[in-house]
Amino acid sequence: MSQALTAVILAAGHGTRMRSRTPKVLHPICGRPMVDWVVDAVAGAGATAIKAVVSSHHAEVAAHLDSRAQVIYQREPLGTGDAVKQVPAEQFQQGDVLVVNGDSPLLTADSIRAVVEEHRRTGAQATIATVDDPRRDDGRVIRNPDGTFRQIVERNDVTEEQRASHEFNVGVYCFQGTPLADALGKLTNENRSGEFYLPDVLSNLKPITIVKIADPDEALGINDRATLAIAVAAMRERILRRHMLAGVTITDPASTFIDATVQIGEDTVIEPFTFIKGQSVIGEGCRIGPHAHIEDARVGDRSDCGPFVKIRAGTDVAEDVHIGSFAELVRTRVGRGSKVPHMSYLGDTAIGEDANVGAGTITANFNGEVKNRTQIGDRAFVGVDTMLVAPVKLGKGSRTGAGSVVTKDVPDGATAVGVPARVLRKKAVNSDHK
Secondary structure, X not given: OOXXXXXXXXXXXXXXXXXXXXXXXXXXXXXXXXXXXXXHHHHHOOOOEEEEEEEXXXXXXXXXXXXXXXXXXXOOOOOHHHHHHOOOHHHHHHEEEEEEEOOOOOOOHHHHHHHHHHXXXXXXXXXXXXXXXXXXXXXXXXXXXXXXXXXXXXXXXXXXXXXXXXXXXXXXXXXXXXXXXXXXXXXXXXXXXXXXXXXXXXXXXXXXXXXXOOOHHHHOOOOOHHHHHHHHHHHXXXXXXXXXXXXXXXXXXXXXXXXXXXXXXXXXXXXXXXXXXXXXXXXXOOEEOOOEEEEOOEEOOXXXXXXXXXXXXXXXXXXXXXXXXXXXXXXXXXXXXXXXXXXXXXXXXXXXXXXXXXOOOEEEOEOOOOEOOEEEOOOOEEOOOOEEEOOEEEOOOOEEOOOOEEOOOEOOOEEEEOOOOEEEEEOOOOOOOO
């Protein structure tokens, strides 16, 4: 039976330097709140229980984490050590305790797992993660001459001699549970800030193991909008690399933005200045962009979208579909083989197979009170500058003339023209035609 590992995520900080009404740990990183990345990392590292220490003033953080972690409140911001003390001490006696910061979204499960494994291999009472990073200036780790851990020194207390060290505390700790509970009981707040600092427990724990993380980006903590942007850029690079290694061509990664939750099939090409967001799914062999914005939508195999298209939430594009330049679709289904070549707005629309929607087509889906649906049948041909006033239906094989304003249903095989459109003629439609 594997040893229990309780993860404690410190998410109670007020994040005042973010200058935001949104709690810091809920700010998004590539489509997901930053704290979600931390939850995933500790879960991937083998945590058998996850607890999040949250400020009592941040009900929205507690609500967000409720389904993913046990929420524990810190009523006053008295420091990281006080935050860990809010977890009942008896819960630390069930095994090892992993402590991580909730504002460190770039931490990976592999790095955290390496800390836990080394902790257990050495039998240390505490293990800390460090990183070499000359850009930093806080939480400097000082070693003894033999390389063992000596202390962590904050910026205000560092000496000139100690300043030569560029090894810094990452904020990832693994403890033996019972010694940690004892050390927490000995913490004091006799410092300039009057807070209980978690690193101070290390003076009462022996031995202490150090695990150095190779990638300094993983140690980045989010303090303000500037570091948030740095984290987003680093995460975006990881996401794009994952897609490229999985067989997706991204012609210019520097101008491509893809959320972590997006799925893309092999042999799809993503052109520059493309944004794919939310729960979007892009099939195999597609071409997306340039200048495409797709959010919470699905694009089927071998379809292309762009340039300059906006595919909004609730849109489902089937296989072998062409969505051309300056088209916008929302809550719309486009059937296999159909085309929306350019300069059209389709909202709340269902398009059948092998239909053609001419340039300048508009669905007037909102009557001032409700949004109504438009149906365009298989093999329908919608002439340029047609306005479809919903609710309205174009039958299979029907046609509209250029500039028509369609306010009434058009039967299968019929042609409608004019303002308002009237049916000129009707021909037989073979329902088996493909």
